[in-house]
Amino acid sequence: MxxxxxxxxxxxxxxxxxxxxxxxxxxxxxxxxxxxxxxxxxxxxxxxxxxxxxxxxxxxxxxxxxxxxxxxxxxxxxxxxxxxxxxxxxxxxxxxxxxxxxxxxxxxxxxxxxxxxxxxxxxxxxxxxxxxxxxxxxxxxxxxxxxxxxxxxxxxxxxxxxxxxxxxxxxxxxxxxxxxLIPIFMYYRKDIFEKLGIAEPKTTKELEEALVKIKQSDSKLIPLTAQDTIWGLGALSTSFGFPHYAWGPANGENTDNPQKIVPWYLTKGGKDYYFYLKNLKTRGLLDNEFLIAKNWDHAKQKFTTGKAAVLGINWGYGPEILSSMKKTNPSAKIGILPPLEGPDGTMGGIRPFxxxxxxxxxxxxxxxxxxxxxxxxxxxxxxxxxxxxxxxxxxxxxxxxxxxxxxxxxxxxxxxxxxxxxxxxxxxMSEALDWESEEAKYKGAGVGEFFADAKAKFDTYNQVQYPEYRNPTIFSPVEIEKGAQIYNDYLQTVIDGAIINDKITEKDWDAAIDKYLKAGGQNIVDEVNALQKNKNKPKY
The missing domain is CATH 3.40.190.10 (Periplasmic binding protein-like II)
Incomplete structure (x- = not known):
């Protein structure tokens, strides 16, 4: 992203x-x-x-x-x-x-x-x-x-x-x-988890504990890798209760009829998610090339060549990933993590695009x-x-x-x-989600036996949705005038660097948000909410 x-x-x-x-x-x-x-x-x-x-x-x-x-x-x-x-x-x-x-x-x-x-x-x-x-x-x-x-x-x-x-x-x-409806799956090496006695994680805390055990068992193995914060680890973002790169309820709840909506970086869940990932990276649990590697395929390649234990990625890559693993390591067992419960008890799911x-x-x-x-x-x-x-x-x-x-x-x-x-x-659009065609992709890649689990996980992720609440055809006058400028001036460095820059703290994030709001960000939020009368949660 x-x-x-x-x-x-x-x-x-x-x-x-x-x-x-x-x-x-x-x-x-x-x-x-x-x-x-x-x-x-x-x-x-x-x-x-x-x-x-x-x-x-x-x-x-x-x-x-x-x-x-x-x-x-x-x-x-x-x-x-x-x-x-x-x-x-x-x-x-x-x-x-x-x-x-x-x-x-x-x-x-x-x-x-x-x-x-x-x-x-x-x-x-x-x-x-x-x-x-x-x-x-x-x-x-x-x-x-x-x-x-x-x-x-x-x-x-x-x-x-x-x-x-x-x-x-x-x-x-x-x-x-x-x-x-594009769930972001986390594929994991089930054989490694079983060898280390790690049960399939059900919460973000249990995932973190699993990554620690993996790192302790093999210092050369990357516990978790992914492409980026949404197309790689988008499943984790939903566990923090906010729609990533979108507007959602100001109170952070997954509600159907919010009184006020705000951009994701003004939510508590957005900040908590970024600093959760920062904590993983600082401790060596998240790939040290996360958000740094230029190659779009870098994370996928690390997983399929046996260099990483968990991979976050768009579910559509499933047939390719499973087919590659079958060739490079026939004895490897691959699983797909379910949606995880977040730190505040929020249930993860899918961020509809x-x-x-x-x-x-x-x-x-x-x-x-x-x-x-x-x-x-x-x-x-x-x-x-x-x-x-x-x-x-x-x-x-x-x-x-x-x-x-x-x-x-x-x-x-x-x-x-x-x-x-x-x-x-x-x-x-008629070809956008055709289960017969999806199954054919798995069979064509020689991994038809994995299709049933992929479809089941797809259905599970889709039970809880964190969509965009904002109507994209409504433009805030202040946003048009200087929205990009004040975002770049006050937020871009902090948000882009929150995970990978050791010097950026939660206080820095809060201070940047405060400056952004005073520079016009609050006006943007107010204008959008005044112009958009219908703030109901979209249904898919």
């Missing part, structure tokens, strides 16, 4: 006003650059593919594309998967990737240069600066294209499109819709937007199999008539995710 995400209060993480309707909602023409969609004889109701339109368009659709990558940044242009996509989709994509941890900052640098790519990923209109860019004409209005290419429109729930529609009825942003995580804008200067939307529509129709599964024998296998994705470790270098992710676009 990067600094900008903190500064913006996780705005892109949760779409508040469509939460109630989200689950219910989840249930080519000739190429002429001057031709507007809907003005030709083609009604757009048929899912024509680039392959079918080759007779109409001799030249492939060409566009530049900048996007973040969550996996390894190892992309090399001209690979076999890219060539197959270009051939089937009648497209040529000039892709540029940026690691997700650096993306939000670097994309603004690219935009500031004035050389806006044809298609770029961004936070969307719930971020004020992108909303302003929309209004100033930097991006293309896409209403007509959505009407012309129905698969693109159908990929996103109408409630989400409604949220993205501006005051004039216009839409500019294509969201990367996702399942908002947004109905989308970033998405795409189209430059207003793009020469062939119709061609892009024709291609995007194809990826969701006739090109869907290539998008979802890739190439048989290279990225997936077929067993009992079902396509099973191969684990990344089982793929040739040219077909690993690092070569595919950079030329991916969007998936439909």
């Amino acid at each position: 990067n600094k900008q995400m903190v500064t913006k209060q996780g705005v892109f993480l949760l779409v508040f006003i469509m939460v109630v309707t989200l689950l219910a909602a989840c249930s080519g023409n000739k190429e002429k650059e001057s031709e507007k969609p809907g003005n030709s004889g083609d009604s757009g109701n048929s899912a024509s593919t680039p392959a079918e339109t080759k007779g109409e368009t001799e030249k492939p659709v060409k566009f530049s594309y900048v996007r973040p990558v969550w996996g390894a940044a190892t992309y090399t242009k001209g690979g076999p998967y890219e060539k197959e996509l270009f051939k089937q989709g009648n497209v040529e994509i000039d892709a540029q990737i940026i690691p997700v941890t650096e993306y939000d900052q670097k994309i603004m640098t690219i935009i500031s240069s004035g050389d806006i790519p044809d298609v770029l990923w961004a936070l969307g209109p719930t971020d004020k600066k992108f909303k302003d860019m929309q209004d100033q004409g930097a991006f293309m209005k896409i209403n007509d294209y959505l009407d012309k290419y129905p698969a693109v429109k159908a990929a996103v729930p109408q409630s989400v499109w409604d949220t993205l529609t501006d005051e004039k009825g216009d839409i500019y942003f294509i969201p990367n819709v996702s399942n908002p 947004g109905a989308w995580d970033r998405g795409m804008y189209i430059s207003s200067k793009m020469s062939d937007p119709d061609g892009f939307f024709r291609f995007l529509n194809w990826t969701l129709t006739d090109g869907s199999d290539l998008r979802r599964y890739g190439i048989e024998g290279k990225t997936y296998k077929v067993e009992d008539g079902k396509k099973l994705l191969l684990a990344d470790d089982d793929r040739e270098a040219d077909y690993k995710n690092g070569q595919i992710e950079p030329v991916r676009f969007i998936n439909p």
